[in-house]
Amino acid sequence: MNTLTIIGSQWGDEGKGKIADMLSEDADWVVRYNGGPNAGHTVVDDTGEFKFHHLPSASLHEDCRVLLGPGMVINPIGLVEELDQLQEKRAIEPDIFLGARAHVITPYHPVVEVLEKAKEEVGTTGRGIGPTYEDKAARSGFRINDLFRSDFEDRFRDRLEKLKERWDDPSDLDRIEEDRFFDVVDRLRDMVSEAKIVNSSPVLNKAIDEGKSVIFEGAQGTLLDIDFGTYPYVTSSNPTVGGIGTGAGVSPTRVERRIGVVKAYTTRVGKGPMPTEDEGDLGERLRDNGDEYGATTGRPRRCGPLDLVGLKFALDLNDMTEIALTKLDVLSGFDEIKVASHYMKDGEKITEFPSTAEELSECEPSYITFEGWDEDISHASSLEDLPSEAQGYVDFLEKELDVPISIVSIGKKRSQTIMVD
Ligand code: IMP
Numbered sequence: 001m002n003t004l005t006i007i008g009s010q011w012g013d014e015g016k017g018k019i020a021d022m023l024s025e026d027a028d029w030v031v032r033y034n035g036g037p038n039a040g041h042t043v044v045d046d047t048g049e050f051k052f053h054h055l056p057s058a059s060l061h062e063d064c065r066v067l068l069g070p071g072m073v074i075n076p077i078g079l080v081e082e083l084d085q086l087q088e089k090r091a092i093e094p095d096i097f098l099g100a101r102a103h104v105i106t107p108y109h110p111v112v113e114v115l116e117k118a119k120e121e122v123g124t125t126g127r128g129i130g131p132t133y134e135d136k137a138a139r140s141g142f143r144i145n146d147l148f149r150s151d152f153e154d155r156f157r158d159r160l161e162k163l164k165e166r167w168d169d170p171s172d173l174d175r176i177e178e179d180r181f182f183d184v185v186d187r188l189r190d191m192v193s194e195a196k197i198v199n200s201s202p203v204l205n206k207a208i209d210e211g212k213s214v215i216f217e218g219a220q221g222t223l224l225d226i227d228f229g230t231y232p233y234v235t236s237s238n239p240t241v242g243g244i245g246t247g248a249g250v251s252p253t254r255v256e257r258r259i260g261v262v263k264a265y266t267t268r269v270g271k272g273p274m275p276t277e278d279e280g281d282l283g284e285r286l287r288d289n290g291d292e293y294g295a296t297t298g299r300p301r302r303c304g305p306l307d308l309v310g311l312k313f314a315l316d317l318n319d320m321t322e323i324a325l326t327k328l329d330v331l332s333g334f335d336e337i338k339v340a341s342h343y344m345k346d347g348e349k350i351t352e353f354p355s356t357a358e359e360l361s362e363c364e365p366s367y368i369t370f371e372g373w374d375e376d377i378s379h380a381s382s383l384e385d386l387p388s389e390a391q392g393y394v395d396f397l398e399k400e401l402d403v404p405i406s407i408v409s410i411g412k413k414r415s416q417t418i419m420v421d
Contacts, residue, residue: 071247
């Protein structure tokens with residue numbers, strides 16, 4: 001099969017980067033379709049360590065074309081830094097294409113995010129993601145193709161002046177270094193020529209027609225989706241399969257394999273309800289064992305047991321064809337492992353993920369408990385190598401979620417991955 005997508009099935013940070021890196025080794029195209037530099041992953045290879053926020057990990061693979069799709073929001077300053085990193089450490093010019101319609105995060109967007117208090121109230125990453133999507137919806141944003149127009153600087157200055165009228169004290173907006181931003185835009189124009197600013201829909205559909213392998217890499221996770229997540233504690237885009245249609249210009253019906261990445265426990269960073277959050281020892285141990293700190297902001301992640309109610313919702317919403325189960329090794333050493341099978345609310349059993357954050361916050365998880373295992377499982381090469389308790393956990397999840405588990409990740413390295421036949 002030539003087309004596949006990798007989508008987070010929880011609240012982000014499921015370990016999509018490693019799975020995407022492995023599956024994109026021979027890909028012709030890797031496409032991001034949602035979000036922007038709120039995503040973050042560190043990729044390590046023999047030439048060093050790379051921190052990417054816009055670029056997918058496949059940017060390190062020779063002969064792979066990377067497209068930052070029109071559903072994304074792109075910060076020229078951050079993107080130029082990432083491209084510089086690649087050239088310095090790797091001496092390669094990645095084959096980067098940008099969707100002409102993608103929106104531009106300018107230096108005023110993160111400032112507006114602070115002025116609007118979204119950073120505090122939603123616990124956003126502070127990267128200006130929300131305000132850039134707001135401008136998109138208000139039809140007052142800049143798109144990537146605008147950066148190539150001769151009147152861009154004048155339009156930018158006009159927009160900034162208008163924006164200052166919105167606040168009594170716009171002094172933070174006064175501090176924006178316009179000329180520095182224009183210099184970076186110039187550099188981006190040199191690094192990514194106009195020929196690579198593309199209309200993604202015909203480009204990708206043609207690639208698929210020609211039998212090329214195309215991977216769509218989702219950022220964040222299903223439960224952070226602006227429409228189907230725990231609104232308002234969500235991101236501003238669609239990380240879900242529908243986002244491929246609107247954010248890359250390719251119908252989701254063309255994407256044959258839809259891989260839901262599922263972490264073996266739950267984490268969330270930022271605010272919003274999380275029924276299985278454990279603020280005691282269990283949560284702390286998961287955070288320590290799993291190194292659960294935000295890749296973009298460094299914030300400690302909230303941790304707790306797996307939540308089957310949220311997971312079933314996410315797997316159905318995306319019609320996942322398979323699951324990549326990640327970080328199973330983090331569960332080694334626990335006497336018992338809990339999994340929330342359903343919620344209770346006002347004495348009633350809830351099996352369907354509620355559609356409002358208020359309702360979700362009133363739900364109490366009901367757990368089933370499994371025996372844990374002590375062994376270090378990070379060297380297993382097949383499911384049969386796992387202790388029987390870990391095998392039992394994987395079997396249970398596959399049956400209960402009713403989606404085949406095709407990949408089990410048991411460590412950071414590529415070699416620490418079980419590909420299930
Ligand atoms: P924003 O995307 O910066 O607007 O943040 C909105 C919410 O999404 C906050 O709760 C963030 O912590 C969360 N979020 C955004 N990007 C990621 C991610 O890549 N992983 C996990 N959470 C994220």
